[in-house]
Amino acid sequence: MKILVCISVVPDTTAKISFTDGDTKFNKAGVQFIAGPYDDYALSRAVELKEQSGGTVTVLNVGDADAEPIIRKALAVGADDAIRVNAEPTDAYFVAEQIAAIARQENYDLILMGRESIDFNGGQVHGIVGELLGIASFSPVMKLDIDGTTARFAREIEGGKESLEASLPLVLGCQEPIAEWKIPNMRGIMTARTKPLKVVEPVGHDSLTQVTQFELPPAKGAVKMIPAEDAGQLITLLRTEAKVL
Amino acid sequence: MSVLVFVETDGGEVKKSSLEALYYGAKVAAQLHTTATALVIGPAATDLTTLGQYGTAEVLHASDARLAQANPMAYAGVVAAAAENAEVVVIAKSSLGDALAARAAGKLKAGLVSNVTELPDTSAGFRVKSSIYTGKAFAVTEMKAGKKILTVKKNAVSPELTDASASVKPFAPALPDADFAAKVLSTEKASGELSLSDADIIVSGGRGMKGPDHWQPLLDLAQALHAATGCSKPVSDLDWRPHHEHIGQTGIKVSPNLYIACGISGAIQHLAGVNGSKVIVVINKDPEAPFFKAADYGIVGDVFEILPRLTQAAKEQLGS
Ligand SMILES: Cc1cc2nc3c(=O)[nH]c(=O)nc-3n(C[C@H](O)[C@H](O)[C@H](O)COP(=O)(O)OP(=O)(O)OC[C@H]3O[C@@H](n4cnc5c(N)ncnc54)[C@H](O)[C@@H]3O)c2cc1C
Numbered sequence: 001m002k003i004l005v006c007i008s009v010v011p012d013t014t015a016k017i018s019f020t021d022g023d024t025k026f027n028k029a030g031v032q033f034i035a036g037p038y039d040d041y042a043l044s045r046a047v048e049l050k051e052q053s054g055g056t057v058t059v060l061n062v063g064d065a066d067a068e069p070i071i072r073k074a075l076a077v078g079a080d081d082a083i084r085v086n087a088e089p090t091d092a093y094f095v096a097e098q099i100a101a102i103a104r105q106e107n108y109d110l111i112l113m114g115r116e117s118i119d120f121n122g123g124q125v126h127g128i129v130g131e132l133l134g135i136a137s138f139s140p141v142m143k144l145d146i147d148g149t150t151a152r153f154a155r156e157i158e159g160g161k162e163s164l165e166a167s168l169p170l171v172l173g174c175q176e177p178i179a180e181w182k183i184p185n186m187r188g189i190m191t192a193r194t195k196p197l198k199v200v201e202p203v204g205h206d207s208l209t210q211v212t213q214f215e216l217p218p219a220k221g222a223v224k225m226i227p228a229e230d231a232g233q234l235i236t237l238l239r240t241e242a243k244v245l
Numbered sequence: 246m247s248v249l250v251f252v253e254t255d256g257g258e259v260k261k262s263s264l265e266a267l268y269y270g271a272k273v274a275a276q277l278h279t280t281a282t283a284l285v286i287g288p289a290a291t292d293l294t295t296l297g298q299y300g301t302a303e304v305l306h307a308s309d310a311r312l313a314q315a316n317p318m319a320y321a322g323v324v325a326a327a328a329e330n331a332e333v334v335v336i337a338k339s340s341l342g343d344a345l346a347a348r349a350a351g352k353l354k355a356g357l358v359s360n361v362t363e364l365p366d367t368s369a370g371f372r373v374k375s376s377i378y379t380g381k382a383f384a385v386t387e388m389k390a391g392k393k394i395l396t397v398k399k400n401a402v403s404p405e406l407t408d409a410s411a412s413v414k415p416f417a418p419a420l421p422d423a424d425f426a427a428k429v430l431s432t433e434k435a436s437g438e439l440s441l442s443d444a445d446i447i448v449s450g451g452r453g454m455k456g457p458d459h460w461q462p463l464l465d466l467a468q469a470l471h472a473a474t475g476c477s478k479p480v481s482d483l484d485w486r487p488h489h490e491h492i493g494q495t496g497i498k499v500s501p502n503l504y505i506a507c508g509i510s511g512a513i514q515h516l517a518g519v520n521g522s523k524v525i526v527v528i529n530k531d532p533e534a535p536f537f538k539a540a541d542y543g544i545v546g547d548v549f550e551i552l553p554r555l556t557q558a559a560k561e562q563l564g565s
């Protein structure tokens with residue numbers, strides 16, 4: 001089975017977000033970048049599936065050269081090779097076009113992604129890739145088993161879950177608890193250094209959207225403390241002052 | 246070129262978040278000097294002519310039996326077909342909404358912006374503001390494509406109703422068999438529960454709730470306030486509460502009018518999922534808990550003493 005795992009490179013979940021150049025650019029100073037946490041689940045499940053029934057796992061990122069240490073880490077976790085599309089990911093459609101262009105050449109059985117990237121939180125790329133390739137896509141997938149050319153999986157729906165069966169190929173957006181996060185070991189880190197990482201140029205198109213300005217949320221006012229003995233007073237304040245009850 | 250709004254139903258009832266999206270769509274249509282059309286897919290228990298109250302004159306209803314179950318791929322096909330003459334497609338943010346927005350964007354080669362928090366600026370071009378970095382910032386995005394799809398967050402607008410009534414027309418586009426190839430084996434859905442993404446009020450518990458057997462006081466308050474219930478990640482990891490209640494960076498993101506956090510420390514990954522809330526209340530025995538910094542109201546104390554007091558006050562004052 002040939003699996004493609006798409007990883008986004010995003011600020012660490014604890015990163016403080018700020019902007020430069022008159023709030024038009026993300027401020028990378030002091031920010032640690034990671035593979036998206038959901039993408040890590042996708043990668044971990046892909047490696048587990050390979051360990052169970054053989055095949056290959058390829059990692060793909062659309063991003064600049066700064067992404068390479070993070071791509072190497074994915075190789076250390078157990079992916080076999082990697083592709084980096086050398087372009088700034090401007091919007092979901094653009095990223096999806098790059099992924100689809102590569103997938104058309106390689107015929108993957110399974111394309112796994114995270115349910116959403118944690119920078120733009122779109123949850124869009126998997127659906128657009130599925131549409132561009134003319135294959136089914138599902139998200140958020142929390143359980144996945146493969147039996148020959150059939151996938152059985154569970155998708156979170158509002159207030160519960162749905163179990164499904166579908167034929168490969170598929171595009172799936174993954175979330176926990178699909179797999180345990182895998183941590184690279186020493187041997188993995190050593191072998192990752194020599195695994196192939198191919199850099200390709202993007203396929204062109206004019207972007208459909210463009211961010212023109214960033215903003216930070218307004219600072220929160222001071223918290224109003226209510227004595228524990230008078231807890232009931234909170235309900236009064238929520239009614240009369242905050243007007244949310 | 247008009248505005249199309251996908252209206253989501255749950256058990257046949259129109260979801261509240263979709264009514265907001267409909268009002269949003271009608272406002273956008275007014276800005277663009279055009280009209281808004283609502284699209285309802287699947288069986289409807291609500292009287293669809295009442296959607297006129299939200300500013301739409303026309304409702305398309307696709308009621309093919311195969312659409313009875315929410316199927317993002319088939320629904321995307323219906324949305325794309327209905328969007329033939331639309332410039333803007335508005336969809337309430339939800340797991341179904343996200344999935345079909347993406348597929349529809351692929352079909353229509355549309356520009357797509359998720360998590361939109363305000364009406365667009367149409368004074369020069371078409372710019373929308375959306376929540377990014379899991380609520381830690383906002384982006385203003387210029388949408389250049391001829392077709393634009395927006396997924397709108399809860400509380401982006403507050404609908405004001407009229408007494409207008411909409412006309413309802415059947416809509417029956419071709420439905421390719423391929424969109425129904427996946428087989429649904431089973432569905433587990435908590436019945437009668439308020440959905441988190443639709444809830445105006447959420448009462449949420451963390452590890453400070455001590456264990457799955459201690460949730461009753463929190464459920465009691467939720468009931469008295471007609472609130473949905475949520476939890477922190479460790480709580481769902483430990484199986485104290487179901488996974489679909491988990492709120493935060495790696496869970497569901499919510500933007501209710503009121504979020505009440507009980508025994509949750511306020512780690513940055515949890516805050517990421519709730520910082521769109523209008524009013525945040527924090528109950529924690531530790532006065533240094535970081536959540537207080539993000540709160541509007543706070544009570545320092547033991548949740549098991551405070552929750553019953555709040556429930557009692559809510560019952561007295563709200564008659565619930
Ligand atoms: C990549 C990543 C993603 C994550 N995503 C999420 C996410 O999506 N959502 C999420 O919630 N977390 C997430 N986390 C975990 C997060 O960092 C915190 O560990 C978690 O939110 C803590 O949960 P908690 O507040 O319930 O528990 P704790 O941190 O253990 O806090 C319990 C709180 O309860 C208080 N307390 C205890 N007893 C009482 C009492 N009797 N009365 C009143 N107060 C009491 C304590 O003072 C304490 O503040 C993520 C972490 C990582 C690394």
Ligand SMILES: Nc1ncnc2c1ncn2[C@@H]1O[C@H](COP(=O)(O)O)[C@@H](O)[C@H]1O
Nearest residue numbers: 006008062113114116117122123124125
């Ligand atoms: N620049 C990128 N390169 C590779 N994969 C990506 C990129 N951006 C997003 N993805 C994948 O698409 C998923 C959904 O992203 P998004 O639609 O941006 O929320 C992510 O979890 C990744 O798996």
